Amino acid sequence: xxxxxxxxxxxxxxxxxxxxxxxxxxxxxxxxxxxxxxxxxxxxxxxxxxxxxxxxxxxxxxxxxxxxxxxxxxxxxxxxxxxxxxxxxxxxxxxxxxxxxxxxxxxxxxxxxxxxxxxxxxxxxxxxxxxxxxxxxxxxxxxxxxxxxxxxxxxxxxxxxxxxxxxxxxxxxxxxxxxxxxxxxxxxxxxxxxxxxxxxxxxxxxxxxxxxxxxxxxxxxxxxxxxxxxxxxxxxxxxxxxxxxxxxxxxxxxxxxxxxxxxxxxxxxxxxxxxxxxxxxxxxxxxxxxxxxxxxxxxxxxxxxxxxxxxxxxxxxxxxxxxxxxxxxxxxxxxxxxxxxxxxxxxxxxxxxxxxxxxxxxxxxxxxxxxxxxxxxxxxxxxxxxxxxxxxxxxxxxxxxxxxxxxx
Amino acid sequence: xxxxxxxxxxxxxxxxxxxxxxxxxxxxxxxxxxxxxxxxxxxxxxxxxxxxxxxxxxxxxxxxxxxxxxxxxxxxxxxxxxxxxxxxxxxxxxxxxxxxxxxxxxxxxxxxxxxxxxxxxxxxxxxxxxxxxxxxxxxxxxxxxxxxxxxxxxxxxxxxxxxxxxxxxxxxxxxxxxxxxxxxxxxxxxxxxxxxxxxxxxxxxxxxxx
Numbered sequence: 001x002x003x004x005x006x007x008x009x010x011x012x013x014x015x016x017x018x019x020x021x022x023x024x025x026x027x028x029x030x031x032x033x034x035x036x037x038x039x040x041x042x043x044x045x046x047x048x049x050x051x052x053x054x055x056x057x058x059x060x061x062x063x064x065x066x067x068x069x070x071x072x073x074x075x076x077x078x079x080x081x082x083x084x085x086x087x088x089x090x091x092x093x094x095x096x097x098x099x100x101x102x103x104x105x106x107x108x109x110x111x112x113x114x115x116x117x118x119x120x121x122x123x124x125x126x127x128x129x130x131x132x133x134x135x136x137x138x139x140x141x142x143x144x145x146x147x148x149x150x151x152x153x154x155x156x157x158x159x160x161x162x163x164x165x166x167x168x169x170x171x172x173x174x175x176x177x178x179x180x181x182x183x184x185x186x187x188x189x190x191x192x193x194x195x196x197x198x199x200x201x202x203x204x205x206x207x208x209x210x211x212x213x214x215x216x217x218x219x220x221x222x223x224x225x226x227x228x229x230x231x232x233x234x235x236x237x238x239x240x241x242x243x244x245x246x247x248x249x250x251x252x253x254x255x256x257x258x259x260x261x262x263x264x265x266x267x268x269x270x271x272x273x274x275x276x277x278x279x280x281x282x283x284x285x286x287x288x289x290x291x292x293x294x295x296x297x298x299x300x301x302x303x304x305x306x307x308x309x310x311x312x313x314x315x316x317x318x319x320x321x322x323x324x325x326x327x328x329x330x331x332x333x334x335x336x337x338x339x340x341x342x343x344x345x346x347x348x349x350x351x352x353x354x355x356x357x358x359x360x361x362x363x364x365x366x367x368x369x370x371x372x373x374x375x376x377x378x379x380x381x382x383x384x385x386x387x388x389x390x391x392x393x394x395x396x397x398x399x400x401x402x403x404x405x406x407x408x
Numbered sequence: 409x410x411x412x413x414x415x416x417x418x419x420x421x422x423x424x425x426x427x428x429x430x431x432x433x434x435x436x437x438x439x440x441x442x443x444x445x446x447x448x449x450x451x452x453x454x455x456x457x458x459x460x461x462x463x464x465x466x467x468x469x470x471x472x473x474x475x476x477x478x479x480x481x482x483x484x485x486x487x488x489x490x491x492x493x494x495x496x497x498x499x500x501x502x503x504x505x506x507x508x509x510x511x512x513x514x515x516x517x518x519x520x521x522x523x524x525x526x527x528x529x530x531x532x533x534x535x536x537x538x539x540x541x542x543x544x545x546x547x548x549x550x551x552x553x554x555x556x557x558x559x560x561x562x563x564x565x566x567x568x569x570x571x572x573x574x575x576x577x578x579x580x581x582x583x584x585x586x587x588x589x590x591x592x593x594x595x596x597x598x599x600x601x602x603x604x605x606x607x608x609x610x611x612x613x614x615x616x617x618x
Contacts, residue, residue: 110581119509120513181521183517184422198435199435204468
């Protein structure tokens with residue numbers, strides 16, 4: 001039996017006729033479920049963003065944090081129930097900034113541009129998923145060089161996101177030299193991306209059947225390696241700081257079968273969509289999956305640190321194999337029909353996309369992003385922690401609020 | 409092993425001299441595309457009319473190349489009003505009305521050692537009540553209309569409101585702009601605008617040297 005085979009990993013509401021549910025972390029398949037009993041399951045709730053949150057009793061104080069406040073980079077509201085300094089319960093409300101991103105009804109190019117802006121910092125993952133879904137429905141064999149190009153873009157993006165998460169943790173722990181150096185390192189990486197791909201967030205690069213503009217992959221791995229080596233130097237100092245480690249060790253501990261990404265791997269679960277993905281294969285890249293066992297913010301950070309080095313190694317290998325990446329046209333004319341589900345391992349973990357195409361138009365789209373599971377992890381894991389642990393529990397999960405908005 | 413202090417001190421100097429000298433490294437596809445006369449341009453955002461580009465609508469996708477190519481100039485912002493009271497000290501508050509997250513990160517990048525906006529007397533504050541300017545990013549999401557109104561009301565006078573990024577300015581290709589809720593003093597185009605362009609806009613809005 002595979003890890004988490006009976007775990008609900010995606011819920012598609014069929015509009016009053018029950019649900020279509022995806023189980024397990026492998027190649028997605030959907031089952032119709034009319035039984036509303038599944039609504040009580042924790043993994044179901046994690047997929048639809050509902051949490052058991054209320055805490056009542058004498059001296060329980062309920063207050064809100066957000067939706068817009070200096071401590072949050074993106075808008076979200078938290079209802080927090082406390083007893084003294086202890087957090088008893090917490091309910092996130094990410095719907096404030098829900099843009100209700102309209103993708104269905106769009107032609108392929110517009111859908112691609114909008115999906116890039118579904119979550120800007122993760123744009124190569126989502127535009128790559130959409131492109132791969134469409135290419136698959138079209139019946140096109142994926143070009144090997146295009147696959148390697150997408151692997152390189154995704155892994156650079158993963159390094160950038162992981163460095164950002166660790167920088168935010170250092171900022172929270174007032175490790176100001178470390179946090180400044182880490183943010184500088186991320187800036188260096190963004191400048192590298194802009195030089196080689198024309199845009200700091202990979203906008204306008206992923207197309208259908210190729211890249212929309214040519215990108216320069218020659219020597220990219222040595223530039224990335226230099227940044228990762230610099231990161232290691234900063235990390236060696238950071239992991240020797242008791243002030244830093246004390247803030248993240250034993251903070252926001254949780255182990256659940258439905259967890260994804262670094263949170264799952266930090267609790268000893270061996271899952272990574274890169275091992276299973278049918279559309280973006282890593283099987284010739286000797287992917288090593290990082291595992292830790294503490295299930296707390298420290299363990300999640302250690303997984304990310306390992307993954308930064310692993311991503312650099314994958315980029316080196318991919319660059320050595322890449323030849324000529326096909327260039328796609330800016331318009332794609334197609335009359336194809338079909339439905340497909342694809343997965344990708346974003347920096348936060350497994351994300352799932354289901355796309356229905358009708359006459360070359362996106363008829364329906366559903367995304368279950370990793371941030372949805374990670375927000376549920378935060379809501380459950382922060383219980384019985386202190387208010388001062390909030391930052392470390394939240395930032396350590398690398399949640400992107402924009403990912404939590406609806407895609408219509 | 410070197411301590412943090414010595415490690416930090418012996419790290420290479422990174423901070424830009426911008427805006428007093430030219431930007432060292434601009435990401436080209438955030439600057440103004442100009443006509444090259446090479447064929448017909450594709451613009452999914454309808455920002456191009458004949459040979460002119462409405463930067464408030466441009467989503468920096470690069471689809472117009474080679475008919476249009478970016479000019480590589482950081483100054484794409486439009487400053488409608490300036491406030492000299494902020495020349496020595498300028499406190500800004502980032503307000504996310506419904507962004508994809510990248511504008512937020514580009515604004516926040518201004519504190520990293522490459523840009524270090526504190527050298528110009530600019531800093532973030534934790535509430536609009538203490539802010540001189542509201543930096544609004546993202547389209548106007550339904551749930552953020554009321555918080556935005558309240559944030560603007562909470563700003564003390566004198567004050568400035570910035571619309572940063574194509575989404576906030578025009579709605580881009582995603583949704584509604586913020587113009588129905590608040591009047592903006594400065595617009596900073598780009599998708600997302602790069603930190604140099606944002607820094608240039610902040611500096612110009614207070615009549616500072618540039």
